[in-house]
Amino acid sequence: MSRKIAAAVLAQSGGHATPYAQTAPLTVKTLDLADPKPGEVLVRIDAAGLCHSDLSVINGDRPRPMPMALGHEAAATVLALGDPDEPGLAVGDRVVLVFLPSCGQCPSCLSGEGYLCATGAAANGKGELLRGGSRLSCDGDGIHHHLGVSAFATQAVVDRRSLVKIDADIPPETAALFGCAVLTGVGAVMNTAKVRPGESVMIYGLGGVGLAALLGAIASGAQPVVAVDPFPEKRALALELGAAAAVAPGEEGELAATDVVIETVGKAAVLATAYRFAKRGGRIVTVGLPNPAEDLSINALSLVADGKTLMGSYMGSSIPSRDIPRYIALWRYGRLPVEKLLTSVSPLEDINELMDLLAAGQAVRQVVVPAW
Numbered sequence: 001m002s003r004k005i006a007a008a009v010l011a012q013s014g015g016h017a018t019p020y021a022q023t024a025p026l027t028v029k030t031l032d033l034a035d036p037k038p039g040e041v042l043v044r045i046d047a048a049g050l051c052h053s054d055l056s057v058i059n060g061d062r063p064r065p066m067p068m069a070l071g072h073e074a075a076a077t078v079l080a081l082g083d084p085d086e087p088g089l090a091v092g093d094r095v096v097l098v099f100l101p102s103c104g105q106c107p108s109c110l111s112g113e114g115y116l117c118a119t120g121a122a123a124n125g126k127g128e129l130l131r132g133g134s135r136l137s138c139d140g141d142g143i144h145h146h147l148g149v150s151a152f153a154t155q156a157v158v159d160r161r162s163l164v165k166i167d168a169d170i171p172p173e174t175a176a177l178f179g180c181a182v183l184t185g186v187g188a189v190m191n192t193a194k195v196r197p198g199e200s201v202m203i204y205g206l207g208g209v210g211l212a213a214l215l216g217a218i219a220s221g222a223q224p225v226v227a228v229d230p231f232p233e234k235r236a237l238a239l240e241l242g243a244a245a246a247v248a249p250g251e252e253g254e255l256a257a258t259d260v261v262i263e264t265v266g267k268a269a270v271l272a273t274a275y276r277f278a279k280r281g282g283r284i285v286t287v288g289l290p291n292p293a294e295d296l297s298i299n300a301l302s303l304v305a306d307g308k309t310l311m312g313s314y315m316g317s318s319i320p321s322r323d324i325p326r327y328i329a330l331w332r333y334g335r336l337p338v339e340k341l342l343t344s345v346s347p348l349e350d351i352n353e354l355m356d357l358l359a360a361g362q363a364v365r366q367v368v369v370p371a372w
Helices: 052-058 117-128 172-177 179-194 208-219 232-240 268-276 300-305 320-332 348-359
Strands: 002-010 026-034 040-049 071-079 094-097 137-138 139-147 155-161 164-168 202-204 225-228 244-249 256-262 278-286 308-312 340-345 365-369
Touching: 002 137, 002 155, 002 202, 026 040, 040 164, 040 172, 040 232, 052 225, 071 155, 071 320, 137 256, 139 320, 139 365, 155 202, 172 179, 172 320, 172 340, 172 365, 179 208, 179 256, 179 278, 202 208, 202 268, 208 225, 208 300, 232 244, 244 340, 320 340, 340 348, 348 365
Parallel strands: 202 225, 202 256, 225 244, 256 278, 278 308, 340 365
Antiparallel strands: 002 026, 026 137, 040 071, 040 155, 040 365, 071 094, 094 164, 137 139
């Protein structure tokens, strides 16, 4: 069986002129959503966040199979289980969706590095769910899933490994941010860089992931934490959240070299700059996703002579089932005020206008709430 849902669908990756409010690359369509198979779950989307990873599919920086129903960061409610005896999950449970399901069987998963799961990554690359194929269609033609989630919709079918159960009292617009912005940004600090109390941290880029990294650095006891971003409003928010300094690009020369530098912009040139501002023995962590055509140029000798370490961090090197509850606990104790990253809550129909604001750097984390 199937049901009718509304979802924001992208027909073509790249080639869209701006403003998107006029060219409308995303169309909210009525789709057919098939029932969940065993090991899958039908959920109602309660709130979905906009991320640069969505924008990078629209502008062609991250090519994906088309057409595709976008959205990968969300909070949801369980409506039905493909397997009624699914352990630890029941109809009515509140969940956070995550954008990389780990198969649990490959070498990466078995070694505790499920964020490097090749099976999950392959399914995401094909626009399919972990168990293969799509559950979405329009007039009989298949629609691809975005990162196993497709959250810009009223409902979704996801793999059981694409969600983490949470308490029911967390506001959906806050809970949604834990699925990507917090998981990636805080994880880059705590899991990848393993920031220690008293270490200095510099963060390039103050979008949702960058500001989440800033919150994670402060929660880890880093001192000082400094931020670099071209937008004065974002620098002001960084200071409000506890940064010791916030400067525009090009003003970093006034700052001391740093123990840990986190790059969230997704530009090779910015990563090269971030690398230079790490101190001898420093660690540089990049979570941004640049266009695949970009190459990184750094001084090769410095890797040895300066003892620097350059690390990639996908999904914040996180294990969602372990880390989302941990980060929510820090939020409850006031140490990760994630709600302060929320820019706006809007209806799904405003999705193209919201993408314009994201592309222009005028928003931190916007959330859409599908109408019922």
